[in-house]
Amino acid sequence: MVVLFINGLEVSVEEGTTLLEASRFYGFPIPTLCHMDGLSPYGACRLCIVEIGEGPKAKLVTSCTYPALEGLRVRTASSRVVKARKMILELLLASCPQSKTIQDLASAYDVRTQRFKQEYEDCILCGRCIRVCEEQMMAKAIGFRSRGKKRDLGTPFDLHSEVCRLCGACLYVCPACQLRCTYSEPEKAICGGCANLSPPCLKKEGFEDMMCFMEPCVACEIKKD
Amino acid sequence: MERLKSINEFERLQERLVIDRDPNVPTIVIPAGTCGQASGANDLIRVTKRELLNKKWVDKIHLRITGCNGFCQMEPSVLIEPQRTFYPKVSPKDMIRIVDALANSQVLEDLLYVDPRTGSPIEKQEAIPFFKSQVRTILSRNEKIDPIRIYHYIENGGYSAMAKMLALGKPEWVLEEVKTSGLRGRGGAGFPTGFKWEMLARQPNGHGKVLVCNGDEGDPGAYMDRSVLEGNPHSIIEGMIIGAYGTGASEGVIYVRNEYPLAIKHLLIALRQARELGLLGEHILGTSLSLEIRLVRGAGAFVCGEETALMRSIEGKMGEPRQRPPFPVQKGIDGRPTLINNVETWANIPIIIGSGAQDFAKIGTKQNAGTKIFSLVGKIKNTGLIEVPMGMTIKEIVDEIGGGPATDAKLKAVQTGGPSGGCIPTSLFDLGIDYESLTQAGSIMGSGGLIVMDEKTCMVDVAKYFMNFLQEESCGKCFPCRKGTQRMYEILDDITTGRGTLESLDLLEELATTVKDTTLCGLGQTAANPVLSTLRYFRNEYLEHILHKRCPGGVCKELITYSINENCTGCQVCLRNCTVDAITGTKKEIRRIDPAKCIKCGACRSLCKFNAIDVI
Numbered sequence: 001m002v003v004l005f006i007n008g009l010e011v012s013v014e015e016g017t018t019l020l021e022a023s024r025f026y027g028f029p030i031p032t033l034c035h036m037d038g039l040s041p042y043g044a045c046r047l048c049i050v051e052i053g054e055g056p057k058a059k060l061v062t063s064c065t066y067p068a069l070e071g072l073r074v075r076t077a078s079s080r081v082v083k084a085r086k087m088i089l090e091l092l093l094a095s096c097p098q099s100k101t102i103q104d105l106a107s108a109y110d111v112r113t114q115r116f117k118q119e120y121e122d123c124i125l126c127g128r129c130i131r132v133c134e135e136q137m138m139a140k141a142i143g144f145r146s147r148g149k150k151r152d153l154g155t156p157f158d159l160h161s162e163v164c165r166l167c168g169a170c171l172y173v174c175p176a177c178q179l180r181c182t183y184s185e186p187e188k189a190i191c192g193g194c195a196n197l198s199p200p201c202l203k204k205e206g207f208e209d210m211m212c213f214m215e216p217c218v219a220c221e222i223k224k225d
Numbered sequence: 226m227e228r229l230k231s232i233n234e235f236e237r238l239q240e241r242l243v244i245d246r247d248p249n250v251p252t253i254v255i256p257a258g259t260c261g262q263a264s265g266a267n268d269l270i271r272v273t274k275r276e277l278l279n280k281k282w283v284d285k286i287h288l289r290i291t292g293c294n295g296f297c298q299m300e301p302s303v304l305i306e307p308q309r310t311f312y313p314k315v316s317p318k319d320m321i322r323i324v325d326a327l328a329n330s331q332v333l334e335d336l337l338y339v340d341p342r343t344g345s346p347i348e349k350q351e352a353i354p355f356f357k358s359q360v361r362t363i364l365s366r367n368e369k370i371d372p373i374r375i376y377h378y379i380e381n382g383g384y385s386a387m388a389k390m391l392a393l394g395k396p397e398w399v400l401e402e403v404k405t406s407g408l409r410g411r412g413g414a415g416f417p418t419g420f421k422w423e424m425l426a427r428q429p430n431g432h433g434k435v436l437v438c439n440g441d442e443g444d445p446g447a448y449m450d451r452s453v454l455e456g457n458p459h460s461i462i463e464g465m466i467i468g469a470y471g472t473g474a475s476e477g478v479i480y481v482r483n484e485y486p487l488a489i490k491h492l493l494i495a496l497r498q499a500r501e502l503g504l505l506g507e508h509i510l511g512t513s514l515s516l517e518i519r520l521v522r523g524a525g526a527f528v529c530g531e532e533t534a535l536m537r538s539i540e541g542k543m544g545e546p547r548q549r550p551p552f553p554v555q556k557g558i559d560g561r562p563t564l565i566n567n568v569e570t571w572a573n574i575p576i577i578i579g580s581g582a583q584d585f586a587k588i589g590t591k592q593n594a595g596t597k598i599f600s601l602v603g604k605i606k607n608t609g610l611i612e613v614p615m616g617m618t619i620k621e622i623v624d625e626i627g628g629g630p631a632t633d634a635k636l637k638a639v640q641t642g643g644p645s646g647g648c649i650p651t652s653l654f655d656l657g658i659d660y661e662s663l664t665q666a667g668s669i670m671g672s673g674g675l676i677v678m679d680e681k682t683c684m685v686d687v688a689k690y691f692m693n694f695l696q697e698e699s700c701g702k703c704f705p706c707r708k709g710t711q712r713m714y715e716i717l718d719d720i721t722t723g724r725g726t727l728e729s730l731d732l733l734e735e736l737a738t739t740v741k742d743t744t745l746c747g748l749g750q751t752a753a754n755p756v757l758s759t760l761r762y763f764r765n766e767y768l769e770h771i772l773h774k775r776c777p778g779g780v781c782k783e784l785i786t787y788s789i790n791e792n793c794t795g796c797q798v799c800l801r802n803c804t805v806d807a808i809t810g811t812k813k814e815i816r817r818i819d820p821a822k823c824i825k826c827g828a829c830r831s832l833c834k835f836n837a838i839d840v841i
Contacts, residue, residue: 043548044703046743060742065548080742087739091708115732116712124704144543144701147526149711151701 004072019063019074020048028076031085031105033092033175034126035064039135042127046088047105051075060084082109090114092176095121099176125151129170139163142170226375228503231511232388235504239388242380251286251327254304254368258293258455259487260448265317266301272317276324286327289377292367292456292491295610296355299338304350304368311350313338341606341628355607358625360588360596363572364612367456372491375498378459384504386579387466391512399471399578400426406582407594408574412439412530412567413642413671414747415593415660421564424554425472428562434474435558436465437565439535440481440488443527444643445694447674449598450568452610454481454488457572458495462518464574466509469516472564477518478539482525492520527644527698530672531746532565534700545700546746567672569598589615593659597670603639603677604631616657619649623677634679638762642671644691644698645751647758648684667758669751683778684763685770689717691755699748706749709740713756721781725771734760779840782825789816792837799829799838 001012006023013022018041023030033045043062050063052074060081063074075081089106094116096102102124106112127144130153134140141164144153155161229235253273257266270290277283289306296302299313303323310332312323319336326333337346338353347353370377378384390399404419425434438461442450454461465477481489496518499505507515521539528534529544536558538544557563573595577585586594593615599622602608606628613622619639623629630636638648641658647668649656656662660670678687696710716733719725737753737760744750760767769775776784789799795813807822808829818829830838 041548042702043745046703046705046745049743062548062745067550084739084743087736088705088743091705091712091736094712095708115728117715125701125707126704127702144545147528147545147701148697148699148707149701150697151707 002068002070004068004070004074006074007076013068015068017068019050019052019061019066019068019072022068023050023063023074023076030063030076031108032064033101033105033124034128036128036132036173036175039128039131039173041065042131045124045126047085049081049084051078051081085109086111091116092124095119096124096176098122099124101176123153124176125153126175127153128173128175129153132169132173137165137167137169139165139167141165226498226501228501229510230503232392235384235388235510239379239385242376246380248307251308251330252289252306253286253324253327254289254291254306256292256294256300256302256304256368256456257290258452259485260293260297260452261300261302262487264300268317269301269303269315269320272320273324276321280324280328282324282328286324289371291370292372293452293610294368295359295361295364295452295612296353296607297609298607299609308332309349309351311338311348311353312336354628355609355611355626358617358621359612360614361612362576362588362596363453363457363460363569363598364610366460367452370457370459372456372458373494375459375495375502378457382579383459383575384463386575387463387470387504388510390467390470390578391510391514394512396426396471396473399467402578402582403471403574404582406577406585407592408570408577408585409593409660410567411569411573411597411672413669415670418566418570421554421566422468422472425474425562425564428554430473432559432561433476434472435561435563436468436472436474436477437535437539437558437563438465438477438479438568438571439530439532439565440479440485440568441523441530441535442482442485442568442672443525443530443698444672444674446602446676447600447643447672449600449610449673451485451488453568453572453598454485455491458488458492459499460572460575461492461568462495462499462505464571465518466504466514466516467574467578468564468566468571470514474564475515475517477516478521478558479518480521480523480529480535480539482523482529484525489520489522496520526700527694528700528746528748531748533746535565536563545702546748548745569673590657590659592661597658597673599658599673599675601627601675601677603675604634604636604679604682605629605677606631613658615659618655618657620654622658622675623654627677630679632679634681636677636679637682638678638684640668640676640678640687641674642669642751642754643674644694645669645748645754646671646674647754648678648687648762649758650762667761668754681778681780683721683776683780684759684766685717685721685776686778686780688755688759689714689721692717692752695748695752695755699752703745703749705740706744706746706752709736709744709749710752712736713740713753717756720767720770721776722783723770723774723781725767727771730767730771775841785825785840786820787818787823787825787827787829788839788841789818790837790839791815792835794835794837796835798832798834802828802832804828 002015003012011026030048032048034042041064043065048063049060051058086109089109089111092102093106094114130142133142141161142155255266255269273288301315303312303315337348339346350356369381400423408418409415440450523529526544529538531546532553533546534544539558553563589595596612596614598612601611611626638650640648649666663670692714696714699706699710701707716729737756741753769777774784779785793815800808805822805824807819808816810816
């Protein structure tokens with residue numbers, strides 16, 4: 001067992017536990033976007049940052065990747081942490097304002113406005129879909145491409161991937177952006193989309209406003225019965 | 226080449242090479258690194274070879290083609306040994322004269338380097354101000370060695386540090402020496418090399434340990450590593466062999482960006498020669514030490530210089546960093562313990578082992594031992610690669626080695642550490658350059674770029690330039706780095722085009738602090754430095770842009786206007802060269818610039834000999 005201090009509270013956790021798991025277990029909430037139980041930690045959204053260390057050596061680390069170490073002093077909601085989280089949420093809000101998850105997080109941290117130029121992107125590139133595809137579905141059908149501001153995700157050369165089984169897990173795990181069903185615009189679909197799947201809803205008119213093909217699709221199935 | 230089977234055989238080979246060499250034979254040294262070749266060194270080599278063959282002087286005069294000597298501005302240059310006469314900017318025609326003069330032991334006065342301060346010619350390379358203040362422990366070896374000939378390297382004491390170490394037979398001694406030397410990682414962060422090595426040595430040797438030479442040099446305007454890789458590849462190989470012995474590693478990887486074709490070529494030749502001679506591979510010089518080194522070419526992503534991204538790139542994956550811990554020494558390439566050092570760090574190792582750690586520790590300051598190579602560029606008289614002891618002040622570097630400002634404009638700042646570095650104003654020019662003081666001043670050592678800026682540089686524009694670089698080179702994995710750099714660029718762009726507000730300045734500062742605090746790797750953590758350091762020392766320039774919509778440096782096009790003052794003699798040069806016909810006026814009369822037509826290209830200003838064009 002490893003003994004450490006979270007927000008001053010002395011706690012003990014099993015070796016190999018991450019700070020995120022330890023904090024959540026002891027009831028200290030930490031917001032996350034790119035983290036998902038069952039997937040390897042990625043550390044990309046940086047929302048789960050916590051402060052460790054003392055004095056001038058104190059630094060912010062992502063709790064989803066940092067292991068619980070003996071005697072470590074962790075602060076999950078110090079002013080430095082909250083300030084940084086707010087700025088990250090403001091950046092998120094400036095880029096993906098339509099996401100309910102991001103709106104809720106921002107509101108929980110009292111971020112009411114954002115001061116940047118408003119953008120309307122869907123994807124925050126958290127990589128959950130890519131990891132679920134590789135690690136749980138053993139498919140590796142999608143991946144990141146390019147870097148910097150040109151970074152996006154998709155199949156190689158934007159062609160329908162042979163290893164994609166159209167399981168829909170990528171859509172299911174999306175935390176914020178809700179990869180939309182692009183049944184009417186298959187060229188924008190991440191895996192070739194439902195255009196390849198020919199689900200019942202494709203032929204019907206009543207689902208034009210659907211956000212994600214999984215749920216309406218399920219609805220279709222239910223409707224059919 | 227016959228494989229050497231013992232340390233004794235190596236020593237005999239070295240002895241024979243030294244005896245066979247006559248140091249008094251006149252030798253023409255032509256530096257032909259990438260910089261030299263670009264400015265015409267290949268023509269000089271051709272001319273020299275032709276002359277020597279035609280006149281049958283092949284035995285009388287030797288020719289040596291080497292890597293860069295550092296004074297890149299004066300390329301293509303020629304050095305005559307043993308007199309050490311230096312001829313800068315030699316044309317093929319002059320080369321013929323130089324060969325003839327050398328045959329008659331003459332010095333061509335008219336071709337010598339002229340000191341711009343005194344106006345008098347200087348013959349010896351060492352007496353030239355650019356070289357005089359330097360301590361060239363690494364770079365000085367470049368001019369002695371033809372990089373594609375391993376015998377040249379051995380003849381000049383190469384691989385003897387390795388032989389000395391193997392003869393002694395104590396890996397702990399190697400670790401102790403590197404620790405005593407006080408060498409710190411030359412890649413930028415300045416982590417003590419000895420400690421890193423010790424950490425690797427302590428790791429369990431499960432599937433073999435890996436040594437990596439990080440030659441992914443991506444800073445704009447910096448080329449220290451390239452010159453070492455091109456000019457002296459064997460020093461890296463020797464350093465890695467020593468490292469393998471000290472730490473128990475069995476595999477080495479040299480990671481070089483594919484944009485360095487000459488470095489790759491020279492490295493491949495060097496690796497092959499070392500292998501053929503038995504200095505690499507199984508049982509080096511008949512000892513128990515075995516090391517295989519392979520070359521991996523990078524595709525040229527700036528972020529791959531970061532060690533965790535570099536490892537992923539070597540594994541064949543996408544070059545993006547991951548969170549530490551686990552550190553590379555614990556879990557690196559394919560899960561094996563990995564040690565990553567910069568090119569320059571490796572190049573220092575043979576020197577430390579060869580001439581003793583104590584001697585090395587005497588150079589530089591107490592906390593920062595040894596020398597550091599910088600690429601000195603910008604608005605100064607002498608530009609090129611320089612090697613100075615740690616702790617030398619910026620003033621000494623800029624004034625003595627750099628020769629002071631290139632034009633009448635006063636110097637304003639020096640930018641250190643590449644895109645992730647910061648700007649240091651003239652008021653801090655007495656600062657000694659070492660890891661700590663640069664960090665304190667809000668900049669970083671980085672890999673060693675020094676860009677000198679004068680009054681005609683706009684600091685907001687500088688910050689914007691680097692931010693543009695970073696927003697494209699950020700890997701995009703972690704959100705605050707990807708979006709943060711984009712948003713900082715956006716705000717800086719607003720300020721330089723006159724759309725900035727005081728609120729956006731506050732937002733910029735707040736964002737920069739968050740990016741510094743929360744990002745994943747070294748790239749993101751230092752990405753805010755260009756903004757934060759210019760805000761710290763040149764806030765008034767930002768305010769000038771925002772409040773008065775003026776650019777004091779006369780750079781930001783949206784905020785400046787060109788006009789002509791009474792110095793104008795009516796010579797019509799500007800009028801004839803204006804591409805948009807914005808300048809009007811008849812002969813012998815002060816011209817006018819039509820601001821509606823002017824595209825602010827600056828052609829008139831650079832052509833005017835009477836200083837008659839104002840920029841407000």
